[in-house]
Amino acid sequence: MSEGEVTNADAALPPLRVGLLGLGTVGGGVVNVLTRNAEDIARRSGRRIDVVHASARNLGAPRICPLNGILLTTNPMDVVENPNVDVIIEVMGGMTPASMLIRRALELGKPVITANKALIAHEGNELFALAQAKGTVVAFEAAVAGGIPIIKAIREGLAGNRIEWLAGIINGTGNFILTAMRDEGRSFSDVLAEAQKLGYAEADPTFDVEGIDGAHKLSILAAIAFGMPLKFDSVYTEGISTLKTEDVRYARELGYQIKHLGFARRHENGVEMRVHPTLIPERRLLANVDGVKNAVLVWGDAVGPTLYYGAGAGADPTASAVVADLVDVARTLTADPNHRVPHLAVVPDQVSDLPILSMDDIQTGYYLRLTVLDQPGVLANIARTLADFGINIEAMIQKEASDETLHLPIVLLTHPMREAIMNDAIESLQALDEVCAPIVRLRVESLVS
Numbered sequence: 001m002s003e004g005e006v007t008n009a010d011a012a013l014p015p016l017r018v019g020l021l022g023l024g025t026v027g028g029g030v031v032n033v034l035t036r037n038a039e040d041i042a043r044r045s046g047r048r049i050d051v052v053h054a055s056a057r058n059l060g061a062p063r064i065c066p067l068n069g070i071l072l073t074t075n076p077m078d079v080v081e082n083p084n085v086d087v088i089i090e091v092m093g094g095m096t097p098a099s100m101l102i103r104r105a106l107e108l109g110k111p112v113i114t115a116n117k118a119l120i121a122h123e124g125n126e127l128f129a130l131a132q133a134k135g136t137v138v139a140f141e142a143a144v145a146g147g148i149p150i151i152k153a154i155r156e157g158l159a160g161n162r163i164e165w166l167a168g169i170i171n172g173t174g175n176f177i178l179t180a181m182r183d184e185g186r187s188f189s190d191v192l193a194e195a196q197k198l199g200y201a202e203a204d205p206t207f208d209v210e211g212i213d214g215a216h217k218l219s220i221l222a223a224i225a226f227g228m229p230l231k232f233d234s235v236y237t238e239g240i241s242t243l244k245t246e247d248v249r250y251a252r253e254l255g256y257q258i259k260h261l262g263f264a265r266r267h268e269n270g271v272e273m274r275v276h277p278t279l280i281p282e283r284r285l286l287a288n289v290d291g292v293k294n295a296v297l298v299w300g301d302a303v304g305p306t307l308y309y310g311a312g313a314g315a316d317p318t319a320s321a322v323v324a325d326l327v328d329v330a331r332t333l334t335a336d337p338n339h340r341v342p343h344l345a346v347v348p349d350q351v352s353d354l355p356i357l358s359m360d361d362i363q364t365g366y367y368l369r370l371t372v373l374d375q376p377g378v379l380a381n382i383a384r385t386l387a388d389f390g391i392n393i394e395a396m397i398q399k400e401a402s403d404e405t406l407h408l409p410i411v412l413l414t415h416p417m418r419e420a421i422m423n424d425a426i427e428s429l430q431a432l433d434e435v436c437a438p439i440v441r442l443r444v445e446s447l448v449s
């Protein structure tokens with residue numbers, strides 16, 4: 001079809017009029033994608049989609065997109081209240097004023113599309129209820145893993161499965177840092193500075209490196225996978241900022257990669273949700289997701305493992321997810337609100353408030369690095385202490401002392417054990433006279449079933 005040709009879709013319905021809150025990287029990407037792919041998007045939605053009104057903090061700032069035909073304002077509420085705007089896209093980020101603007105749009109019955117993972121993680125339960133009450137929707141594909149259509153995959157594509165667990169590399173900045181530490185032997189702080197310069201990191205990079213951004217995203221994935229409310233506050237979170245290059249190297253010698261993994265699993269007695277540095281076997285596809293890329297591995301009882309990989313951030317990839325939501329919204333505007341795809345994958349009165357397991361009750365393998373005095377009996381004492389707690393050693397490496405202190409590193413991998421028992425064992429190991437520095441403990445996931 002040639003550009004500008006009028007299709008049946010164009011003729012059938014008037015254009016869907018979009019109000020865009022935020023004209024930065026993601027907002028600019030949305031305008032570019034809508035402009036570039038206008039014909040295909042109209043064919044898929046059954047109508048044209050036009051951005052008619054947009055807000056930005058500074059109208060004079062340089063833009064990555066054309067702005068022709070778009071009414072501009074510095075007041076985002078003008079966009080929300082504009083009666084000629086049918087749907088709102090929120091890509092400003094942050095909690096305030098995004099929360100208030102989205103609530104107002106929903107009050108007005110306007111569908112909202114957002115890339116705001118923090119807002120969905122903290123306030124999603126309320127926003128979904130409000131949308132439901134007003135017969136409209138909040139769409140948030142872009143909030144998790146950028147351009148990867150993981151929300152749709154779990155909520156719709158895997159709807160026939162009981163989802164057992166999922167594991168994801170869901171923060172590109174963290175993965176970029178870990179990849180460079182591994183490949184270039186650089187320190188954490190050195191690579192973080194580069195990630196910030198390249199624009200990958202959040203405004204506050206502690207969100208990336210301390211696992212908060214990952215916890216936002218994991219809480220959203222778990223809620224959809226298990227049909228439960230969002231429980232961001234219950235996600236156990238550990239960052240990568242204290243990770244040492246030598247642990248990345250030792251993990252590799254043992255056949256593992258360290259990834260900042262988000263992991264959620266359903267058990268009979270509840271759900272575990274955790275984000276922390278994790279050793280995963282290097283032969284797993286997930287272990288080979290490098291740089292700023294994201295990937296999510298989802299295990300369904302019927303399908304087995306499925307893996308979703310792609311760009312987790314950036315203008316066009318995030319716009320890809322936002323525009324997919326826009327097409328969905330355009331399609332669903334004509335559908336009965338009670339028969340639309342539910343926000344949390346199950347119909348609202350079936351969302352079930354599953355208990356969240358304490359970290360004491362999780363069971364996983366462990367990587368331990370002990371710094372010990374080079375003297376007879378050290379290994380025997382360590383092995384005996386672990387044996388006393390019923391902990392089985394799977395692999396071990398011992399390095400030569402690297403200085404005159406005669407301190408040497410012993411690195412151990414253990415078989416899976418309950419975390420509470422491992423904590424007690426680490427306390428006992430730490431108390432051994434020969435152990436002369438804090439023990440480094442990382443968790444190991446085999447990701448097989």
Ligand code: HSE
Nearest residue numbers: 171172173201202313
């Ligand atoms: N700071 C985020 C990341 C951006 O690094 O993944 C996308 O959410």
